[in-house]
Amino acid sequence: MQRLRIKNILSEGNTGQAVAVCGWVRTRRESKGIAFIALSDGSTQENLQLVIPAESSASQRLHNCNTGAAIKATGILKESPAQGQKFEVEVSDIEIFGDADPVSYPLQKKGHTLEFLREIGHLRPRTNTFGAIFRVRNILAEAVHEFFQSRGFIWVHTPIITASDCEGAGDLFTVTALDLQKLPKGDKGDIDFTQDFFGKHAYLTVSGQLEAEFLAMSLGNVYTFGPTFRAENSNTSRHLSEFWMIEPEMAFADLKDDMQLAEEFFRFLCMKILEKGASDIAFLEKFYRNTSIAELKTLAEKPFVHISYTEAIKELEKSKEKFEFPVKWGLDLQSEHERYLTDKVFKGPVIVTDYPKEIKAFYMRLNPDEITVAAMDILVPKIGEIIGGSQREERLEVLTERMRHAEIPFENMEWYLDLRRYGSAPHAGFGLGFERLVQYITGMSNIRDVIPCPRAPQTIKF
RNA sequence: UCCCGGGUAGCUCAGCCGGCAGAGCAGGUGGCUGUUAACCACCCUGUCGGGGGUUCGAAUCCCUCCCCGGGAGCCA
Numbered sequence: 001m002q003r004l005r006i007k008n009i010l011s012e013g014n015t016g017q018a019v020a021v022c023g024w025v026r027t028r029r030e031s032k033g034i035a036f037i038a039l040s041d042g043s044t045q046e047n048l049q050l051v052i053p054a055e056s057s058a059s060q061r062l063h064n065c066n067t068g069a070a071i072k073a074t075g076i077l078k079e080s081p082a083q084g085q086k087f088e089v090e091v092s093d094i095e096i097f098g099d100a101d102p103v104s105y106p107l108q109k110k111g112h113t114l115e116f117l118r119e120i121g122h123l124r125p126r127t128n129t130f131g132a133i134f135r136v137r138n139i140l141a142e143a144v145h146e147f148f149q150s151r152g153f154i155w156v157h158t159p160i161i162t163a164s165d166c167e168g169a170g171d172l173f174t175v176t177a178l179d180l181q182k183l184p185k186g187d188k189g190d191i192d193f194t195q196d197f198f199g200k201h202a203y204l205t206v207s208g209q210l211e212a213e214f215l216a217m218s219l220g221n222v223y224t225f226g227p228t229f230r231a232e233n234s235n236t237s238r239h240l241s242e243f244w245m246i247e248p249e250m251a252f253a254d255l256k257d258d259m260q261l262a263e264e265f266f267r268f269l270c271m272k273i274l275e276k277g278a279s280d281i282a283f284l285e286k287f288y289r290n291t292s293i294a295e296l297k298t299l300a301e302k303p304f305v306h307i308s309y310t311e312a313i314k315e316l317e318k319s320k321e322k323f324e325f326p327v328k329w330g331l332d333l334q335s336e337h338e339r340y341l342t343d344k345v346f347k348g349p350v351i352v353t354d355y356p357k358e359i360k361a362f363y364m365r366l367n368p369d370e371i372t373v374a375a376m377d378i379l380v381p382k383i384g385e386i387i388g389g390s391q392r393e394e395r396l397e398v399l400t401e402r403m404r405h406a407e408i409p410f411e412n413m414e415w416y417l418d419l420r421r422y423g424s425a426p427h428a429g430f431g432l433g434f435e436r437l438v439q440y441i442t443g444m445s446n447i448r449d450v451i452p453c454p455r456a457p458q459t460i461k462f
Numbered sequence: 463u464c465c466c467g468g469g470u471a472g473c474u475c476a477g478c479c480g481g482c483a484g485a486g487c488a489g490g491u492g493g494c495u496g497u498u499a500a501c502c503a504c505c506c507u508g509u510c511g512g513g514g515g516u517u518c519g520a521a522u523c524c525c526u527c528c529c530c531g532g533g534a535g536c537c538a
Contacts, residue, residue, distance in 0.1 A: 033495040051496080067488095084498050108473065108488050109499055115531065116473070170537055207538090232536050233463060239537065324534085335534075385538065433538030446531090458529090 001074060007043035010087060013077045019089055020074045021048060022097075024126060025065050027109045035062055039073065042125075045132055045279045049080060049088040058094040067109055068100030068126070114449055121453060121462035129287065132280035133450055136273060137438050143272035144225055144246055144434075147265055153221045153248060158208030160227065163200045163412055171231040172203040200412075204229035207431060209247050210363075210416055213392060216249035216427055217419050223248040225434075233457050237446040238383055240435055242455035249429035255365075255374040255391040258428035259351055262378060262387050263304050265432075266349070270300035273441055284442050290382075291443025298348070305346045309355045309372065312337075315345060332359045335384055342381040349380045362406040364390040365426075366398050376430070383440050389430025396420040 001020040009019060023041030030036075033054045038047040050073050052058050058073070065071060075091040106120050107127065117124040124130045145155065161175050177197035178184065184192040193201040208224040215222045228245040248265075250257060273281060274296055285292045307315070316327040316337055321344070325334040333341075333352070341350050354372040357364070364373035378387035393399040399420055403410065410417075438450040448454035453462045 027497095027499075029497045029500055031494055031497070031500085034497075036497050036500090038498075047498095049498080054495090080496095082496055082498080103472080103489060106472070110473075110487060111499075112473065118530090228538080230537065234536050235463085236534080236536085237532080243538070245538065383538095388538065431538060436538060 003072070005043040006039070006041045006046065006048045009048060009077065009089075010044065010046055013087055015077055015079050015087070017077045018074070019077050020072060021089065022070070022072045023048070025067055025069045025071060025100075027067060028062065028065055030062065035059060037065055037071075037073075039071070040126070040131070042131055045128065045135075045283050046085075049085050050075070050091050051078075051088050052091045052094070056092060058091045061094045061096055064096045064099040065094065066100050066102040066105070068102075068105040068107060070097040070100075071095060072097065114444075114446065118448060118454075125452065128283060130449075132283050133438070133442050133444065134452065135280050136277045136284075136442050137450060139273060139277045140269055140434070140438060140441065141225075143269050146272070147268045148223045148248065151221070153223045154215075154219050156208075156212060156215045156219070156222045156224055157226065158205070158211040158215075158224050160205055161198075161202050162205045162211075163198065163202055164210060165201070165203055165412075170206050171233075172206055173229050173231045175202040175204055206230055207245070207247065209249070209429065209431065212247050212249040212429065213427065214415070214419055216251045216429070217423070217425065220252075221248070221250045235457060237448075238436065238439070240447055240451065240454055240456055243451070244434035246432045246434055247429060249427065251427045252425055253391075253428045254426055255353065255376060255428055258389050258391060258430055259306070259353070259376050262376070262389060262430050262432075263351070266304075266378070266387070267300050269437065270296045270441070274300065281442070284444075288443055288445075290445060291441065296441070302348065304378070305348065305350045306353065307341075307350060308353050309333075312341060312352050316340065319345075330356050330358065338379045338384045339381070342379050342384075347381075349378055349386075352377050352379060357402075360390070362402045362408055363392050363399070365393045366402070374428075380440055382445075383436055386436045386440060387430050387432045389428065391426065391428040394420060394424045394426050396424070 001018060003020045003022050006021060006023065009021065013019065021039065021041065023039040026038040026040050026047050028035065028037050035052040037050040037052065039050055040047050052062060072095040073089060073091045074093045075089045078088055078090050080086060080088040107123055112127070117127060117130070125134055148155065165172055178195070184195040186192040196202070205228060207228060208226065212222055212224050224245070224247045226244065227242055229242055231241065248261060250261070274293065278293060281291060281293055281296065310329065312333065313327060313329050316323070319340060321340055323336055325336065327337065342348065353376045354367060355375045356371060357366060357373045360373050360375050364375045367374055374391035376389050377385050380386045393402065396417065400417065403413070435447050435450050439447050442450060444450050448456065
């Protein structure tokens with residue numbers, strides 16, 4: 001008999017049907033004449049209830065069906081006479097693939113703290129919580145492709161290893177094949193990377209944006225969706241050293257088009273989660289109360305608040321809130337300022353635009369006022385910046401001037417300037433940190449809980 | 463990197479102005495005719511994060527290192 005997945009049994013099973021099901025034991029409850037097993041196979045939030053009468057031959061194998069054991073059960077699907085579940089399987093036979101010693105198996109029937117589960121990263125996906133998170137993550141990943149593909153965006157694969165070190169997006173990991181025990185040195189005692197594998201100092205990418213730009217300037221609308229690496233010694237619940245980033249880039253587009261895309265994108269993802277991940281969100285809502293179906297509905301429907309950086313500063317200045325950091329035009333918004341805007345003033349996502357050029361990257365397009373750039377950040381409650389984007393500077397003279405001012409070395413960047421020399425055009429894009437999105441949607445308070453194997457300073461165990 | 467708070471049984475935590483190492487849960491055994499984080503009874507469980515110091519005596523006080531969490535900076 002072919003095995004069925006629990007999700008399918010619960011949604012389209014017929015009573016009286018013979019079924020075979022494989023999964024891991026969550027709990028076992030026994031009394032004299034009857035025993036129950038809650039079985040999970042990862043396909044859905046819900047467990048399948050197995051009923052094992054004492055007279056069934058399967059009951060002889062019950063003592064090996066401890067929490068965590070992998071088993072196959074065959075039997076008849078029945079309507080459950082008791083509260084709590086619609087269906088159950090009356091089991092005639094159980095096969096044990098692998099038992100789990102109840103003395104040493106770390107997962108108990110009871111709840112565990114997220115901190116403890118982080119120490120057993122290889123087993124935590126077996127919990128309700130992490131099952132829900134990783135299913136939500138999958139739905140979102142699929143929805144990202146669905147959104148862009150349905151709009152004719154081309155998925156491009158920008159490099160993981162790069163020689164560009166000038167994106168100003170954080171510290172870089174070096175990629176090298178040099179013998180670290182005897183590094184070749186130049187005249188000044190610095191490391192001679194011409195002898196390294198690529199003949200240049202190479203890094204793990206911090207962003208695919210610059211490469212996405214040249215692909216947009218030929219294919220029109222493109223997006224990247226891949227891993228990104230940041231080496232800064234950052235220790236917060238919102239930071240990972242290895243994370244996945246989504247970066248659409250559009251030719252013949254300005255900041256308005258960019259914001260519209262970002263907003264529609266964000267709302268599409270919320271809609272998809274409600275459509276496909278409602279039971280997982282409902283579970284997380286019940287246990288952690290940091291996310292809710294109602295909230296996601298609002299997000300999916302309500303337009304975002306738009307506010308310029310200058311207006312945001314005014315809003316903060318007139319606030320009676322005591323801020324730790326100064327509020328002044330020209331200074332970057334601190335976490336506390338962002339949180340005040342999203343949590344207190346607007347109670348939802350806010351798009352802040354037109355930041356002073358001094359606090360933003362060199363490639364962002366200079367506005368006619370010549371003191372701000374066509375940048376936009378989408379801030380969300382609790383997490384802060386989830387999307388950062390801009391219209392890119394397409395004018396060669398303005399761009400080179402800004403590079404000189406920001407002391408960006410022109411070496412390695414000529415190809416980027418070529419895009420402004422030959423067939424330059426307005427273009428725009430943004431970057432979305434995928435884990436921050438998953439974090440926001442699931443309501444998980446620590447970003448390390450929304451990726452199977454979190455990478456962070458001093459953290460690489462699994 | 464900085465500022466706080468923690469580290470005691472498998473898990474969650476109490477004990478901390480020095481004087482016998484504790485509870486709940488988990489686990490084991492037995493009981494129970496339909497359970498839902500089942501229930502009832504009994505039993506088992508320790509490098510009190512590591513190292514050093516003070517003291518007759520340290521889980522408790524002091525120093526130091528490590529690890530974890532929260533916040534900040536940095537960043538998406």
